Amino acid sequence: MLQIQHLTKQFGKKKAVDDLTLTIGAGEIYGFIGHNGAGKTTTIKACCGLLPFEEGEITIDGISVKKDPLECKKRLSYLPDNPDLYNFMTGIKYLNFVADMYGVGKKQREERIHQYSELFGITGDLGSLISAYSHGMRQKLALIAAFFHDPKLILMDEPFVGLDPLASHTLKELMRQHCDKGGAIFFSTHVLEVAEKLCDKVAIIKEGKLIVSGDTETVTGDTSLEDVFLELEEDHV
Amino acid sequence: MFKALLISRFQAIFYSMFLSKRENKTSGTGKKILIGLLAVYVIGAIAALMGLMFYGLSPLIPLEGGWLYFALAATVAFVLCFVGSVFITQSQLFEATDNELLLSMPIPPSMILASRVLVLLIINLVYELIVLIPAMVVYGIVAPLTGNQILLFIVSALIFPLLIMAVTCLFSYLSALLLSRVKRRNLIQIGLYFLFFFAYLYVYMNLQNYLTRLVENGEVIADAYRKALPPFYYFGKGVSGSWPDALWMVLWSVVPAALAMLLLSRGFAAVTLKKTGEKRSVYKRGALKVSSPRWALMKREIGRYFAIPIYFFNCGLGIVMKVILGAVLLLKGKEWLPLLESIPFVEGALAPLLALVLCFCCTMECLTAPSISLEGKNLWIIKSAPVSEKTFLLAKLDGAMVLGIPSLVFAWACSFVIPMGLYERIIALLLSAAVLLCLNIFGLLMNLCFPRMDWVSEVIVVKQSGSVIAAVFGGMGLVIALAGGYFLFSGIPDAVYMTGALAVTLLLAAGLWLLTLKEGKKRYTAL
Numbered sequence: 001m002l003q004i005q006h007l008t009k010q011f012g013k014k015k016a017v018d019d020l021t022l023t024i025g026a027g028e029i030y031g032f033i034g035h036n037g038a039g040k041t042t043t044i045k046a047c048c049g050l051l052p053f054e055e056g057e058i059t060i061d062g063i064s065v066k067k068d069p070l071e072c073k074k075r076l077s078y079l080p081d082n083p084d085l086y087n088f089m090t091g092i093k094y095l096n097f098v099a100d101m102y103g104v105g106k107k108q109r110e111e112r113i114h115q116y117s118e119l120f121g122i123t124g125d126l127g128s129l130i131s132a133y134s135h136g137m138r139q140k141l142a143l144i145a146a147f148f149h150d151p152k153l154i155l156m157d158e159p160f161v162g163l164d165p166l167a168s169h170t171l172k173e174l175m176r177q178h179c180d181k182g183g184a185i186f187f188s189t190h191v192l193e194v195a196e197k198l199c200d201k202v203a204i205i206k207e208g209k210l211i212v213s214g215d216t217e218t219v220t221g222d223t224s225l226e227d228v229f230l231e232l233e234e235d236h237v
Numbered sequence: 238m239f240k241a242l243l244i245s246r247f248q249a250i251f252y253s254m255f256l257s258k259r260e261n262k263t264s265g266t267g268k269k270i271l272i273g274l275l276a277v278y279v280i281g282a283i284a285a286l287m288g289l290m291f292y293g294l295s296p297l298i299p300l301e302g303g304w305l306y307f308a309l310a311a312t313v314a315f316v317l318c319f320v321g322s323v324f325i326t327q328s329q330l331f332e333a334t335d336n337e338l339l340l341s342m343p344i345p346p347s348m349i350l351a352s353r354v355l356v357l358l359i360i361n362l363v364y365e366l367i368v369l370i371p372a373m374v375v376y377g378i379v380a381p382l383t384g385n386q387i388l389l390f391i392v393s394a395l396i397f398p399l400l401i402m403a404v405t406c407l408f409s410y411l412s413a414l415l416l417s418r419v420k421r422r423n424l425i426q427i428g429l430y431f432l433f434f435f436a437y438l439y440v441y442m443n444l445q446n447y448l449t450r451l452v453e454n455g456e457v458i459a460d461a462y463r464k465a466l467p468p469f470y471y472f473g474k475g476v477s478g479s480w481p482d483a484l485w486m487v488l489w490s491v492v493p494a495a496l497a498m499l500l501l502s503r504g505f506a507a508v509t510l511k512k513t514g515e516k517r518s519v520y521k522r523g524a525l526k527v528s529s530p531r532w533a534l535m536k537r538e539i540g541r542y543f544a545i546p547i548y549f550f551n552c553g554l555g556i557v558m559k560v561i562l563g564a565v566l567l568l569k570g571k572e573w574l575p576l577l578e579s580i581p582f583v584e585g586a587l588a589p590l591l592a593l594v595l596c597f598c599c600t601m602e603c604l605t606a607p608s609i610s611l612e613g614k615n616l617w618i619i620k621s622a623p624v625s626e627k628t629f630l631l632a633k634l635d636g637a638m639v640l641g642i643p644s645l646v647f648a649w650a651c652s653f654v655i656p657m658g659l660y661e662r663i664i665a666l667l668l669s670a671a672v673l674l675c676l677n678i679f680g681l682l683m684n685l686c687f688p689r690m691d692w693v694s695e696v697i698v699v700k701q702s703g704s705v706i707a708a709v710f711g712g713m714g715l716v717i718a719l720a721g722g723y724f725l726f727s728g729i730p731d732a733v734y735m736t737g738a739l740a741v742t743l744l745l746a747a748g749l750w751l752l753t754l755k756e757g758k759k760r761y762t763a764l
Contacts, residue, residue, distance in 0.1 A: 048621045052762050073623035084614035088544030096525045100533035101622040127520030
């Protein structure tokens with residue numbers, strides 16, 4: 001589904017991502033772990049065409065993000081680490097706007113928006129301006145916008161930040177359901193317990209370079225993901 | 238602590254003017270020179286206008302020992318500073334996005350306030366000097382100027398902005414307090430902006446009358462100043478050579494400023510942190526409208542335009558002007574027709590005049606110039622959606638035209654009260670629509686070239702960004718070129734000239750659009 005090959009992204013002289021290669025297959029929840037500034041957000045942004053990159057190639061369903069970004073964007077959705085949404089729109093107008101962007105049909109959008117907003121418990125608030133929403137409500141709205149148009153690939157940057165326990169549980173279930181239907185999810189997180197339980201595969205990145213990747217069980221072995229992460233971090237100091 | 242706050246304010250100003258976010262380095266010498274030249278031009282133009290106005294008031298200099306002249310100068314400075322800084326004061330004091338962050342730190346609100354007020358004080362000082370220096374120069378030309386007067390002028394000019402700042406801050410505080418309690422704050426803000434603007438326009442249009450009346454009624458006005466406007470009276474008396482009166486002026490400036498700071502520092506946190514009266518309505522499931530991406534993006538542009546009062550006021554003034562023009566044409570058109578026809582070069586040239594007026598209104602309506610910058614931190618939404626750069630840019634242009642064309646057609650339809658040839662009338666409409674299109678494409682291109690995505694307040698983008706300034710000058714330049722061409726080719730019939738002007742404007746628009754598309758992809762990706 002998503003192939004990252006020898007990705008290198010530089011900001012000035014600093015390499016934010018250095019020769020990164022990863023493959024995320026259909027049906028996989030792929031966790032992306034690393035310390036702050038390791039290059040997680042840069043990688044995710046490059047995957048959804050938000051950041052141009054100097055070297056390497058990223059393909060979604062075999063389509064190059066560099067050469068045909070629009071076709072790639074039709075297949076994915078992105079959730080940033082901070083959900084800055086249009087404050088001047090109501091929640092429902094925002095979701096309808098997103099539906100227009102992705103060409104979701106009338107019946108489908110009405111059903112899905114209702115379904116997902118019920119799941120996250122914000123149906124009653126959809127008529128209010130986004131400027132009146134709390135951080136958690138914005139995150140829920142951004143999550144609904146990421147899921148309801150049924151993209152093949154979902155890229156998420158710290159999706160659990162700001163969510164209440166119930167919404168976190170709902171999100172984990174949605175992620176699993178999405179991948180069970182053949183979709184793929186690539187997300188960054190600092191919550192290692194969640195990554196360990198939820199992800200089929202994980203990758204750990206440090207200073208732009210991939211340290212380890214593979215099946216979660218293989219990576220963790222007999223220890224926890226937290227132990228592996230701390231050990232790898234120390235090894236690379 | 239205060240020093241750090243102050244440095245951060247100045248860094249923010251410097252950053253917004255000269256620093257490029259992506260490369261994290263200061264912008265090139267060319268941009269600095271351009272900004273400098275623009276500043277010199279604007280300041281020079283206003284100072285020249287002030288000089289002319291004060292020359293008109295120079296007959297007052299021999300009256301009352303010259304104090305009345307300086308009192309009037311102080312009044313003009315006060316009004317200019319108030320109008321020029323009142324909206325910026327509100328955005329800097331109460332609407333800045335870092336207020337909550339700073340208030341969460343162990344910093345007294347009064348200190349945060351003081352650091353911001355000091356920056357505003359410097360802005361007011363600059364505005365004030367643009368008025369007072371030409372006034373002093375005119376005084377020096379007409380009457381002998383003593384060293385004592387110059388010294389008193391310097392002291393008074395440095396102290397007087399305290400009073401201006403106090404009044405501006407109090408006004409901003411009261412309006413922020415009011416707006417934090419009401420639900421339809423956007424409408425009230427838009428209303429206030431237009432009220433200010435039209436009051437200013439009214440005074441400006443009647444300035445000559447006021448000047449004549451001032452000169453004729455000097456004694457009466459001097460008496461009024463003495464009784465009702467002591468700060469201005471003492472300013473005038475002080476600058477004309479009296480140290481005791483200058484001391485009174487200092488008191489009249491320092492005391493209100495201290496009181497204003499005391500009041501503001503007590504209410505600053507309350508006003509800043511108060512949640513606005515935004516309506517939270519319960520959503521009832523209903524049918525959703527399906528639109529194409531381009532149409533949806535255009536609706537979003539229009540929604541944003543009405544949601545940001547300063548955007549509506551600053552970039553959509555032409556829309557209101559066209560509606561007013563239409564109403565004036567309907568009500569007074571026939572009555573003013575003989576008067577218009579009596580003007581030598583207007584006689585028989587009503588269609589070009591109509592086109593010129595419509596085009597001029599359109600130059601005050603470049604909605605696209607700040608539109609990319611206004612995406613700010615929301616840009617990820619569009620950049621991650623399957624929308625091409627072309628659709629994104631086209632939708633911005635659509636929004637500007639959809640908002641601009643109805644008022645243009647209204648003003649044009651109202652012009653039917655004035656007789657002129659049908660062909661010329663139609664060309665006048667098409668030409669002004671072409672100017673509107675051309676200007677908005679230019680605005681889009683300028684914003685792609687000079688984007689400002691990291692703003693803390695929309696006011697910075699709408700009022701101070703390079704793209705808006707470039708678009709304003711570009712629009713004026715185009716209309717001046719079209720008007721100049723008319724006089725240059727005065728030998729050819731109006732209809733022929735106007736058709737040619739339309740063709741040239743459309744060609745220019747096409748060229749700019751091609752350039753925008755070519756540059757657009759590269760610059761949009763880099764945003």
